[in-house]
Amino acid sequence: MSSKHKKSGKTLADAANIHDLYQNAVQAPEADVEFFIDTYKKLRGKQALLMREDFCGTALLSVEWCKTDPARTAIGIDLDKPTLDWGQEHNIDAAGGDMKERVTLIEANVLDSNASKVKADITCALNFSYNIFKTRDALREYFAAAHKGLKEDGLFIIDMFGGTETMDELEEERDVDDEDFTYIWDQDKFNPITHEMLCYIHFKFSDGSKLKKAFTYDWRLWTMPEVIELMKEAGFSKVRVFWEEFVDSDDDDDEMEGTGNYEEVTEPENQESWVNYIVAEY
Numbered sequence: 001m002s003s004k005h006k007k008s009g010k011t012l013a014d015a016a017n018i019h020d021l022y023q024n025a026v027q028a029p030e031a032d033v034e035f036f037i038d039t040y041k042k043l044r045g046k047q048a049l050l051m052r053e054d055f056c057g058t059a060l061l062s063v064e065w066c067k068t069d070p071a072r073t074a075i076g077i078d079l080d081k082p083t084l085d086w087g088q089e090h091n092i093d094a095a096g097g098d099m100k101e102r103v104t105l106i107e108a109n110v111l112d113s114n115a116s117k118v119k120a121d122i123t124c125a126l127n128f129s130y131n132i133f134k135t136r137d138a139l140r141e142y143f144a145a146a147h148k149g150l151k152e153d154g155l156f157i158i159d160m161f162g163g164t165e166t167m168d169e170l171e172e173e174r175d176v177d178d179e180d181f182t183y184i185w186d187q188d189k190f191n192p193i194t195h196e197m198l199c200y201i202h203f204k205f206s207d208g209s210k211l212k213k214a215f216t217y218d219w220r221l222w223t224m225p226e227v228i229e230l231m232k233e234a235g236f237s238k239v240r241v242f243w244e245e246f247v248d249s250d251d252d253d254d255e256m257e258g259t260g261n262y263e264e265v266t267e268p269e270n271q272e273s274w275v276n277y278i279v280a281e282y
């Protein structure tokens, strides 16, 4: 424990901010933005400039998007005002320059297709946030709202996780580079009839203190064919799946590791656990 925390009697868990913890442990906005830019360029032959980030939370991704080109702008939509306010101060205002003019946050429900009048080149919904919609009607309604918010050559990009392991009750711990805490992903419950799952994120700190249930996810685990069908039913003309390339890791065991490169596929190799992108064309 640092002397500062000893003096104040605070543990590292007391002193931590959950948005900072989440951003450091969960998000990799540079990699997402690189995939978005490259994919749009490949499919549309030009640069995407306006990105809409649904479920934007602290809008870290929107800021990263705008950092890649002064001509880029972003709109972030989220229901939770305190989270938007934190992101405005710590990500948007803190970035300085004209970032305040280029990132617009809207407090709204992503189901509200009039939340933003501006049509986007790319709309994204990351970290599996759409899993909050538990019925086909609700998920289709969300996809239809995302479709309506796109330009006619726009792309809707979501990430998705799956594989046999996603139906197990399990806890996975991961040390976060250069940080004094461990991230714990807890798949606490899974109902094989409804596919409802209850998951938590916990954090454990180097002084032994913990933040249990820092985030709770009450989700339906959708399968890829269901998502693809619902995107088409919502109006998208074509849906592509981009799968991460895996290679043998340097270790002696048979472990494979992800390369961070995603290729369009139709028959990927089955895996116990995967996280990939789905790209839907307007």
Ligand SMILES: C[S@@+](CC[C@H](N)C(=O)[O-])C[C@H]1O[C@@H](n2cnc3c(N)ncnc32)[C@H](O)[C@@H]1O
Binding pocket: 026, 027, 054, 055, 056, 057, 058, 077, 078, 079, 080, 083, 108, 109, 110, 111, 126, 127, 129, 132
């Ligand atoms: C898992 S966080 C995602 C944060 C960030 N986008 C990321 O990629 O890590 C989910 C966010 O969705 C927001 N949210 C949940 N339901 C929503 C809805 N119907 N409309 C808009 N935002 C919603 C929550 O307030 C929360 O900030």
